[in-house]
Amino acid sequence: MKAVLLVSSLIGSAAAFAPAAFTGRVSTTRVFSDEAAAAPEEVAEAPAAVEEAPAPAPAAAPAVASAPSSSSYVASQALPFMEYPPNLKGYVGDAGFDPFRFSDFLPMDFMREAELKHGRQAQLAIVGFAAVDLGLRIYPTPEEYEGLTSITAHDALVKQGAMGQLFFWIGLAEAISIPAIVQMLNGSGRQPGDFGLDPLGFMTGATPEEEADMMLKEVTHCRLAMLAFSGMVTQAVLTQGPFPYVGDYAA
Numbered sequence: 001m002k003a004v005l006l007v008s009s010l011i012g013s014a015a016a017f018a019p020a021a022f023t024g025r026v027s028t029t030r031v032f033s034d035e036a037a038a039a040p041e042e043v044a045e046a047p048a049a050v051e052e053a054p055a056p057a058p059a060a061a062p063a064v065a066s067a068p069s070s071s072s073y074v075a076s077q078a079l080p081f082m083e084y085p086p087n088l089k090g091y092v093g094d095a096g097f098d099p100f101r102f103s104d105f106l107p108m109d110f111m112r113e114a115e116l117k118h119g120r121q122a123q124l125a126i127v128g129f130a131a132v133d134l135g136l137r138i139y140p141t142p143e144e145y146e147g148l149t150s151i152t153a154h155d156a157l158v159k160q161g162a163m164g165q166l167f168f169w170i171g172l173a174e175a176i177s178i179p180a181i182v183q184m185l186n187g188s189g190r191q192p193g194d195f196g197l198d199p200l201g202f203m204t205g206a207t208p209e210e211e212a213d214m215m216l217k218e219v220t221h222c223r224l225a226m227l228a229f230s231g232m233v234t235q236a237v238l239t240q241g242p243f244p245y246v247g248d249y250a251a
Helices: 002-052 061-065 108-133 153-160 162-185 208-239
Strands: none
Touching: 108 162, 108 208, 153 162
């Protein structure tokens, strides 16, 4: 009887350990099975993620090729060894001549106004300078003006006091012109050098092309007169002779 009870106890003890060992093996198998089933789904979704990725950005080379053309070097027509001053563009008589680049920091309308004013004065000065040395005088001629030439007249008229009057009248003309220049710089639409003076009607009924042509002729003669007057005065001082100021070389 005791032997039967001992055997029964041993069998019961062995059976008590059997379920725990079996359950562990089933759980481990199920875990590996779940991971294996999930892996194909993740792999299958990977190509879709790659297909939805944005295309890589283009290289920087096209941006360099499409750089604005304004940054490229443009040579001056008058001075090919220097860069063209861009602020001269659109003005009549533009030849790209601005070696000191005044147009970079001064208003172009003001610069053109000054160019025309000095050019017009130079044209008048050439006529007056040559006329005196060709014998033109006012009558009756004051005693102080007797025997004067265009070169010697300056010092004599300073002593006589006539140069003070000349300074006054020129200053008055400059003061009268100031409002027109200020209005032009404030955007009134006035063209540089335009004072409405056209007594012979050259511009009456002219087309835009004809107006541009007349403006080009004026600025060309202005530039020529400024250079010519400088040369005329220099020759007159060097030769101390009458017009055309060639001295002994006239023979």
